[in-house]
Amino acid sequence: MNTSSQLCKLINVDLGERSYDIHIGRGLLQEAGKLISNLAPKARCVVVSDENVLKAHGETLGESLTQAGIEFSTLAVPAGEKSKSMEMLNSVVEGLLDAKMERGDLVIAFGGGVVGDLAGFAAAVTRRGMDFIQIPTSLLAQVDSSVGGKTGINSPHGKNLIGAFHQPLMVIADTDVLKTLSDREFKAGYAEIAKYGLINRPDFFDWLEKNRDGIFSNGAALIEAVATSCQCKADVVKEDEKENGIRALLNLGHTFGHALEGATQYDSARLVHGEGVAIGMVLAHQFSNRMNLCDMDTVNRVEAHLKACGLPTHPNEIPGQLPPAEKLLDFIAQDKKVSRGKLNFILTKGLGQSYIANDVPSSEVLSFLKETLET
C-alpha cells in the first residue's frame, strides 16, 4: 500500500457469495491496478468512463493498471444524465463485445453516478452477467450509487426504471479525486451523507455537525464520513438487497426530491439530484411534523445543518418557476415508490428515527405542498 495507507478504510458489504469490499482512502487510484490484479489475476479490463473523468484522472488509472500488468481498453461515453439511455447501453454493450470480453474479464466503471449506473447495467446484461468494479469519482457515487448493486438507465417514463441488481466485485473510492469536483457537486454529494444520519444514526448526524469543516476541506474527516456512509448503506443492503422492505429507507427525502427533479425537467442548471434530496429531506421532516410525528426542534436542526453546508432547503430556492402543488403530487404518484396506488413515504419520528409509511393520504401531501409553495 502507499504511504497514506494508515488513512485507508475497508468496509465489507456482506451479501453471501456476492460479498465485496469497499476501499476508501487517499491515493487509491494509484493502487487500483494492484487491488484489481490481486482480485482477478488474469482478467482483461474495459474501463468505461466519460471524457471529463478521463481528462482529469485517466492517466493515473491507466498507469496503475499498466504497472500491474493488466491489459485494458477504454470506452468513453458523453458526460451527463443523458447517457443513461437505451441507445448508450447498446453502445457500451457492443463496445464490450467488440473488445472480445469473456466471462471472467472485468468492466471498470470509472466515473460518477451516471457512468456507474450505465456501466454496471451493461456488465449485468453482457453475456448474461460480467464482473465489474466501481471506481466512483464523485462524492455522490462514493457514498451512495456505487454501493449496493443498483444499476440502470432512464426511460421516457422516469429515472432508473430500466435496470438490474448487479453487485460489483469491489469498490475503490479515492477521496483525493474529490478535490477536482466543483463546490456544487461536492455539496450535492454531501446531502446523501447527511441522509444516513437522518435515517437511523443520530450519533453520526451529531458527528457531522461537529466535523463539517474537516469534511468540506477534504481532511481526514472526509474519509471517515465516506466510510461511515458506506457502512450505513452496506448494513441496509445486507438486510434487504432487492428493496422488498427496509432498503426503501434509503429513499428518505427522495420522493419529494424526485418530484422536484421531474418538475424542473431534470435540468441540472436549476437542480441537481443531491440538492433535490436536501430539500426533500427538509420537506419530509416538516411533513412528519405536520402529521404530529416529529418535533419542530428536529426539523429546525436538520434545516440549519443543511443550510450551513450551503445546500438549498426550500423549493423556492430553485431558480425559475415551479408547477403548482397538484402537478408535484402527480410526479410523486408517478414515482416508482408507489405500491398499488397508495403513497409510500419515508417519514420520521425524530432525529435519526425514520420509518416507511405505506398509507400516507395524498390529500395531506397536497395541502402540505400548497402551503409550502406559498411560503
Place this chain on the structure above:
Amino acid sequence: MNTSSQLCKLINVDLGERSYDIHIGRGLLQEAGKLISNLAPKARCVVVSDENVLKAHGETLGESLTQAGIEFSTLAVPAGEKSKSMEMLNSVVEGLLDAKMERGDLVIAFGGGVVGDLAGFAAAVTRRGMDFIQIPTSLLAQVDSSVGGKTGINSPHGKNLIGAFHQPLMVIADTDVLKTLSDREFKAGYAEIAKYGLINRPDFFDWLEKNRDGIFSNGAALIEAVATSCQCKADVVKEDEKENGIRALLNLGHTFGHALEGATQYDSARLVHGEGVAIGMVLAHQFSNRMNLCDMDTVNRVEAHLKACGLPTHPNEIPGQLPPAEKLLDFIAQDKKVSRGKLNFILTKGLGQSYIANDVPSSEVLSFLKETLET
C-alpha cells in the same frame, strides 16, 4: 382442474427462494387463469406474444384470464428471431411501463423461444426485475428455453450475447397447443428432448426409441417426454443455475449446431435451431469416436434414431452451399462457449455419458470438419 387432470405432471425447479413449478399437460391453457390467480392473487398482467400465437391461442388464454378475474393487456411482437433485438427489447419495456406495471404485477411470456427470451429479459430489467410466467407454445420452448431462467436477445456479435438469468414464477406447458405446430417445428423441438437422453439419461433414450410413435402422435407419451425433459433440465439447473460448471452439458450438440446456424446466416428456411442441434449431436458423437472416446455402435444408434424422427444428421442435408471448414471453425471460436481462447466442447464416452472437455485442440476439430464436409 379440468377433466384431463390425471394427465397433468408437476415438476419443481428447486432453486431456493427462486424455486418454481412447471405444469405440463393437456388443456392447461384453459386453466392458466386459475393457476396464475392462485399464485399472484392481485397481480395485473401484460401478455407478451406474437401475432401467430395470438391468432391461434390468444382467445383461449384471454378467456381463462378473464374468468379468473385477472386484469390484463396484450403486447404483440413480430414473430421470428429478428424480434430478439435491442430495439424490440426497448419497445416491450416501454410497453410494460405504458401499462403502468408495478412491482408485484406479472409479465406473461406467451409463445415460443423468441417470445420467452425477449419477454423474460424485458421482465428482468423493467423496474430492476418484475415477476414473469412462461406459457411456452412450441415444443422447443416447453422442453428447453422456458425452463432455467436464461433470457436474452441477440447482438450483431452473436446470439444470446445480451441477457440475464431471471427465473419465472411458474411455467405452464399445454401439450394440446403443440397440435398447431408444423411438422418441422415439432421435429426440431424433439431434438432437444433426445439431447437429455444423450447427456446423462441412457434409460430415457431407450424409452424415447420405443415411444417415438406416441410422442409424434401427441399421445400420453408426449406429456411424459416433455415432463422428463423438464426434470432433466431442472436437475442440471439446480446444480449450476448460472452456468459456471455442469450446466454447460446442456450445450451438447450446440457448438457444432451454432456454427452451422451462423454459417447459414440464421436463415430458418435452410436450418432451424433444433435441426442444427440434431446435426451437432451426431457430429459431437462422431468427433468423440474420432478421439477414441465413444464406440461406433453408439454413434450409429444416435444417428439412426434422429433420422427415424425425420431430423437431419449431416451438414450436407442443409440446402445451399456451406462455407469451408476453416470458416466453421471461426464460428466455433467466436461462440461464447470459449474460455480464454481454448475450445470447449461437450463430448461423450458413450450413450448418455457426456462430459465437458475444456482443452479440445482446434487442429483436431478442423481435420474432422474437413473430412465431414467432404463426405
